[in-house]
Amino acid sequence: MSASAVTTSKHSIDNPPSHSAPIPQPSLRRLAVRGSIWTLGGYGTSQVLRLGSHLVLAWLLAPEIFGLMALVKVVQQGLNMFSDVGIKPAIIQNARGAEPAFLNTAWTIQVIRGVALWAASCVLAWPFAAMFARNDPAAWQLLYLLPVVGFGAVLNGFNSTALATLNKDLRLGRITMLEISSQIVSLTVMVAWALVSPTVWAMVAGGLVASVYRLIASHRLVPGTRVWFGWDRSCAGEMIRFGQWVFLSTAFTFLALNLDKMILGNVLTLADLGLYGIALVFTRVALHVTQRLGGTVLYPVYAKHHREPARMMSVALKAREVVLWIGVSVSICLAVGSPLFFETLWDQRYHAAGSIAQWMSLYIWAMIVMLTMDRIPLAMGNPRALFVANVLQTAGIAFAMGGYLLGGLPGFVVGLAIGPVIAHGYMVRHIPAQRRAMLMQGVCFTVGGLVYAIPAVLLVNLVSAGGNAWLWPVAVAGLAGGPLALAAWIVRKRVWGGKKATASIPPVAVVGGAGT
16 A cells, blocks of 8 residues: 555544534534523423422422422432432543443443432431431431332433433433423322322322333433443543542532521421422522523533633633523512412412512522533533532532521521522633633623612512502513513524624524624
């Protein structure tokens, strides 16, 4: 073979034709926009189903049951997050994430982890039951609830890695449909069981049946793909190196998101804790939208540009702007409309959750500001920065405890918001570029949101205290609907603003809304 032939052959290997690239730029843009639509549409549907089920279950079940399940979820989420080794992020971020050896190794680790989680649930059942029963004897039910609910971790461990592979390729339609259908299965079982036997087991059964459904469906998402037990030392090593900081980060994320319920579970009755949990579920709508967009759409796009920090940050700023518009409008809507929502649609036993939800919107917004940028260091291969930020956020629980001593439950919620603010400040210092722009973006949205929300909430509360049956809904609709309409118009302009709006924007920026 001639030298020129060897050179040509080598060049073709090192520099394959552009058509062989995994996702060309225009395709990435279309996939990102399509993924955003699926994520938002799927999440909207999911929240309608979730709130609808809570409305039905609230009429069938007592607040104490919601408080009891809040404690069960705290323990289960703790076990899940304290054992998170970053399998899904590793599959998305790693260049070998599509190789059978890598996927089989990841699935094997996932299965082992699921069995270990169930064993831990059984071991921890008695000490946790004893700890919370000191405040409310009904918490002794955790002794048998935790092992039963914990078996769901075994089922989840056998889920196919196709869930991560589809996310990596931004093919989110099938994942969204799986999530919605599994939720429908869960809700159907819960409501049917509660109609026959209104006990905590209705909620337990719904979760387990949904896990079985999700397990079976996940292995049919991508026809022709199959994972099985396997072990590749090099693949396992790459996952462990990547996952060590993810493990530490998610452990502290759990503490940041659940220490509030663990602390309040020792000072409130199960009924009051149930009201707090219901308010938290309602207000976390905005937070979950942000998390979904960040984890399923923005992170895969960022990861594809981790070698180009300046380009990635340009994309991130535009993406974050659109997500912040959505987040601030929904947060204002929650703050203004929560009391009306609970007093109109919920059983009288749950009306107090409305005022709790108003205060909770402050904490939710602080979390949104932080979570709209936490995927950036992870995409850059720097999970350590995310870990430290989560540690700082967790340490902020001290402000919540001080707030509780000064102002009761409202003071506790306001104190919770300080932790994410501190974490946001730290994370800004550890992004590769555009630090000042990223900081000012968060500050401007926060100040603007507060300037509008505080007078709006005071006015709505004044109207509701006046007892006018028709003026209250009108005031809520006007004051909450305005920001939502403005955000919808801006998002539409950024994402579908036409050629003039997108001409100077890198194609991938459309994931966050190509803007002028």
